[in-house]
Structures are given as C-alpha cells and as structure tokens.
Amino acid sequence: MWKYELKVNGVAVSKDGKAQIQEDSMEISIIQRQPAYYILPDDETEKGKINGAYLEHLSEF
Numbered sequence: 001m002w003k004y005e006l007k008v009n010g011v012a013v014s015k016d017g018k019a020q021i022q023e024d025s026m027e028i029s030i031i032q033r034q035p036a037y038y039i040l041p042d043d044e045t046e047k048g049k050i051n052g053a054y055l056e057h058l059s060e061f
Helices: 042-046
Strands: 003-008 028-033
Touching: none
Parallel strands: none
Antiparallel strands: 003 028
C-alpha cells in the first residue's frame, strides 16, 4: 500500500536504480506515500513503512 520514490537532486531515479550527476554534491530524497484510506489493519499497514535511518536502505555509493 505504500508507494516510494527516490530522487537525486530533485530528479527521479530510473527503474535500474542508477543516477548520474555532474555536481560536486547531491541531495537524496526518499518520498514515502500512503493512501488516504487504508484497506489493511493498522499493524499490517505499518509493516510497509520505512523505518530506521534511510541510509540503511541505500547501497552502492
């Protein structure tokens, strides 16, 4: 039920998970969206939520 989007410098990362940048620095954004109305019980809905530090969910820098 959760939808996620990964952006680097405001640009969505492609499906292959690769992004090219020309700048010396970068901004990484993970956008997590949830539906306005839940169809699953709260405890099941929470299982799809990103938890912990988001850097734990990124690899290959």
